Amino acid sequence: MAITLYVPRDTTARALGADRVAARIERGARARDVALNLVRNGSRGLFYLEPLIEVDTPEGRVAYGPVTPGDVDALIEAGLFEGRQDHALSLGLTEEIKYLKRQQRLTFSRIGITDPVSLEDYTALRGFEGLKKALSLDSQAVVDEVKTSGLRGRGGAAFPTGIKWQTVHDQPPGEKYVVCNADEGDSGTFADRLVMECDPYMLIEGMTIAGLATGADQGYIYLRSEYPLAHDILDEAIERAVAAGYLGDNILGSGRTFHLEVRLGAGAYICGEETSLLESLEGKRGLVRAKPPLPAIEGLFGRPTVVNNVLSLAAVPFILDQGGQAYADYGLGRSRGTLAIQLAGNVKRGGLVELAFGTSLSELMEGFGGGTLSGRPLKAVQVGGPLGAYLPQSQWDNPIDYEGFAAFGGVVGHGGVVMFDDSVDMGDQARFAMEFCSVESCGKCTPCRIGAVRGVEVIDRIRAGESADKNLVLLTELCETMVDGSLCAMGGMAPFPVQSVMQHFPDDLTPRQAATAGGTTC
Amino acid sequence: MSQTHSPVADAWTPAQLQAVIDAHSRMPGAMLPTLHAIQDRFGFIPDAAVPMIAEALRHTRAEVHGIISFYHHFRTHPPGRSVIQICRAEACQSVGSRQLEAHARKALGIDYHQTTPDHEFTLEPVYCLGNCACGPSVRVNDDVYGRMSPEQFDQLTDELSATVVEVK
Numbered sequence: 001m002a003i004t005l006y007v008p009r010d011t012t013a014r015a016l017g018a019d020r021v022a023a024r025i026e027r028g029a030r031a032r033d034v035a036l037n038l039v040r041n042g043s044r045g046l047f048y049l050e051p052l053i054e055v056d057t058p059e060g061r062v063a064y065g066p067v068t069p070g071d072v073d074a075l076i077e078a079g080l081f082e083g084r085q086d087h088a089l090s091l092g093l094t095e096e097i098k099y100l101k102r103q104q105r106l107t108f109s110r111i112g113i114t115d116p117v118s119l120e121d122y123t124a125l126r127g128f129e130g131l132k133k134a135l136s137l138d139s140q141a142v143v144d145e146v147k148t149s150g151l152r153g154r155g156g157a158a159f160p161t162g163i164k165w166q167t168v169h170d171q172p173p174g175e176k177y178v179v180c181n182a183d184e185g186d187s188g189t190f191a192d193r194l195v196m197e198c199d200p201y202m203l204i205e206g207m208t209i210a211g212l213a214t215g216a217d218q219g220y221i222y223l224r225s226e227y228p229l230a231h232d233i234l235d236e237a238i239e240r241a242v243a244a245g246y247l248g249d250n251i252l253g254s255g256r257t258f259h260l261e262v263r264l265g266a267g268a269y270i271c272g273e274e275t276s277l278l279e280s281l282e283g284k285r286g287l288v289r290a291k292p293p294l295p296a297i298e299g300l301f302g303r304p305t306v307v308n309n310v311l312s313l314a315a316v317p318f319i320l321d322q323g324g325q326a327y328a329d330y331g332l333g334r335s336r337g338t339l340a341i342q343l344a345g346n347v348k349r350g351g352l353v354e355l356a357f358g359t360s361l362s363e364l365m366e367g368f369g370g371g372t373l374s375g376r377p378l379k380a381v382q383v384g385g386p387l388g389a390y391l392p393q394s395q396w397d398n399p400i401d402y403e404g405f406a407a408f409g410g411v412v413g414h415g416g417v418v419m420f421d422d423s424v425d426m427g428d429q430a431r432f433a434m435e436f437c438s439v440e441s442c443g444k445c446t447p448c449r450i451g452a453v454r455g456v457e458v459i460d461r462i463r464a465g466e467s468a469d470k471n472l473v474l475l476t477e478l479c480e481t482m483v484d485g486s487l488c489a490m491g492g493m494a495p496f497p498v499q500s501v502m503q504h505f506p507d508d509l510t511p512r513q514a515a516t517a518g519g520t521t522c
Numbered sequence: 523m524s525q526t527h528s529p530v531a532d533a534w535t536p537a538q539l540q541a542v543i544d545a546h547s548r549m550p551g552a553m554l555p556t557l558h559a560i561q562d563r564f565g566f567i568p569d570a571a572v573p574m575i576a577e578a579l580r581h582t583r584a585e586v587h588g589i590i591s592f593y594h595h596f597r598t599h600p601p602g603r604s605v606i607q608i609c610r611a612e613a614c615q616s617v618g619s620r621q622l623e624a625h626a627r628k629a630l631g632i633d634y635h636q637t638t639p640d641h642e643f644t645l646e647p648v649y650c651l652g653n654c655a656c657g658p659s660v661r662v663n664d665d666v667y668g669r670m671s672p673e674q675f676d677q678l679t680d681e682l683s684a685t686v687v688e689v690k
């Protein structure tokens with residue numbers, strides 16, 4: 001009987017050598033005349049263990065990791081093909097790995113278990129059950145189910161998804177669109193990528209349900225060009241879903257239609273902002289549009305448009321299949337359901353942690369993350385991407401939920417948690433926040449376009465010891481001008497990391513550091 | 523890992539450009555798909571393409587120029603055989619990407635947005651590759667590499683140069 005063995009194919013596993021590991025395993029099996037069924041599954045999201053390989057056994061899947069190509073022969077000698085657990089890289093039953101077992105995976109229930117493009121694998125684990133349910137309901141009932149779930153947008157602004165859908169639903173019939181925001185530009189985030197690379201049908205299903213709910217029959221996935229693998233996998237999944245009747249004309253014989261297409265971005269962070277994204281999809285420069293009108297009323301090509309993050313849409317199949325209440329049963333306060341936390345940066349055990357809202361950062365960074373990779377003390381953590389504040393230790397015990405974080409100036413955003421050890425120079429980080437804004441500003445409004453450039457200059461002067469006190473006052477005012485006067489959250493929030501450094505790490509923004517100062521230009 | 527989609531930064535003819543443009547010009551919002559298709563095929567967007575795109579998509583040349591220059595991804599000059607992108611974003615900074623980028627510039631003798639004189643390498647900044655738990659991250663053509671140390675960087679560029687020699 002053939003042995004079934006799994007080697008993940010997501011970007012991180014491959015970046016750490018998974019393809020070479022797979023090749024070595026195949027060679028080893030051939031040399032030993034072992035009949036091998038090698039599956040390129042998705043990643044479980046336990047990146048500190050990648051490449052994490054698994055073998056089917058009567059007791060369940062057993063895991064080994066992190067495996068380098070050089071480990072493969074020894075692993076085979078130690079009984080890899082029999083699932084023996086004698087080698088130092090043995091991890092036991094995958095499902096029993098604590099990092100995984102302690103999670104509450106509602107959205108990410110299938111990643112790493114399935115072959116991402118196998119429809120058979122997807123449907124075996126309740127795939128398309130949500131779609132079938134949606135096809136049996138009228139559109140208002142679908143919207144209501146999403147409202148019941150309490151789902152709020154996972155792209156950053158946390159706007160209630162059901163209410164957004166209602167607005168599009170209520171527009172007169174005609175051309176409408178569902179646009180998935182897959183621009184995932186925040187440093188420290190990879191959950192959208194995991195959905196697209198490891199469980200693409202879930203996104204396809206979620207978007208199709210959004211189309212049924214709102215009366216849209218065309219969808220676009222606006223995917224960042226930095227994700228070539230996600231692009232290939234999505235294209236293949238869409239093609240297969242159409243061929244099998246889950247997508248396209250006459251979905252599952254219902255007479256309903258939903259077409260879906262991937263469109264690539266082109267390396268502009270601002271195109272993650274929804275109106276900039278729509279401009280880009282229309283083929284223009286990604287200049288932010290003034291709101292109103294809301295995209296839900298006048299969006300793509302001037303038509304009513306749902307714009308949702310990948311994770312918001314990916315939560316929908318569960319909500320339709322299990323009921324909105326089943327999702328709302330998780331969470332804290334007005335933050336319902338689960339949050340995909342992404343442990344990144346200087347972390348010993350980085351990866352995806354899906355948990356109900358309400359866990360503390362300390363629990364995540366220590367309990368899951370195991371502290372820093374370098375082993376040095378943790379100094380600061382940036383949550384919510386490049387526009388999020390740097391949080392000092394005094395703020396790590398707050399439970400993560402949207403309102404709780406906002407209360408102390410934190411940003412949950414897309415759930416990225418980037419850890420820094422005590423070797424970080426927070427002055428560099430403050431400078432980078434302004435530099436990033438100057439590189440990525442769309443240029444439409446002055447506070448952001450000019451302010452960010454000035455911000456870099458002022459920080460450089462402070463660090464060079466030129467009238468430091470006067471320039472600190474100037475920096476404070478500049479930040480306030482950007483926060484108050486910018487058209488969108490790019491210029492409006494870019495000062496947050498800078499202000500947090502001034503407030504919590506003032507020693508790093510003094511001329512004392514001048515000796516080591518000097519960022520990079522690009 | 524294999525080197526996929528290595529940009530071939532040379533030959534194009536007006537007829538080829540026109541064929542690529544015509545294959546995309548009728549889709550809604552055709553501009554970005556058209557620009558991507560040209561760059562994927564020829565490695566960059568030749569100046570000669572601008573009036574052709576303007577004509578096909580009913581824009582002014584200035585608008586087409588404006589769109590190309592707005593997006594960091596699009597280039598207007600032929601790149602080297604390997605485009606090396608180094609992640610400059612925060613998660614990679616926390617594990618040493620600033621040292622890596624300093625090393626890369628020195629080792630290759632070029633700055634960002636430049637190409638080595640032998641046309642082997644073009645160096646570009648990138649802001650996140652979605653590999654943030656295992657940085658510093660580097661992308662070469664369509665392959666991503668994680669946990670990249672300066673030594674591994676040298677090894678990688680050596681291997682890439684060697685591949686180029688074999689291909690010739």
Ligand SMILES: Cc1cc2nc3c(=O)[nH]c(=O)nc-3n(C[C@H](O)[C@H](O)[C@H](O)COP(=O)(O)O)c2cc1C
Pocket residue numbers: 152153154155156157158159161181182183184185186269270271272273274275307308309310312313488489490
């Ligand atoms: C500068 C900027 C960048 C953004 N980048 C993203 C992004 O990469 N992905 C995303 O889903 N939302 C991003 N957003 C938020 C979107 O504007 C929008 O709120 C979101 O796509 C709505 O979907 P949701 O309700 O499902 O979150 C960004 C916003 C700003 C201001």
Ligand code: SF4
Pocket residue numbers: 270288440441442443444445446448449486487488489490491492
């Ligand atoms: S704040 Fe910046 S990114 Fe936003 S509209 Fe103004 S210039 Fe554009």
Ligand code: FES
Pocket residue numbers: 187188189609610611612613614615649650651652653654657659
């Ligand atoms: S920050 Fe470098 S890969 Fe995300």
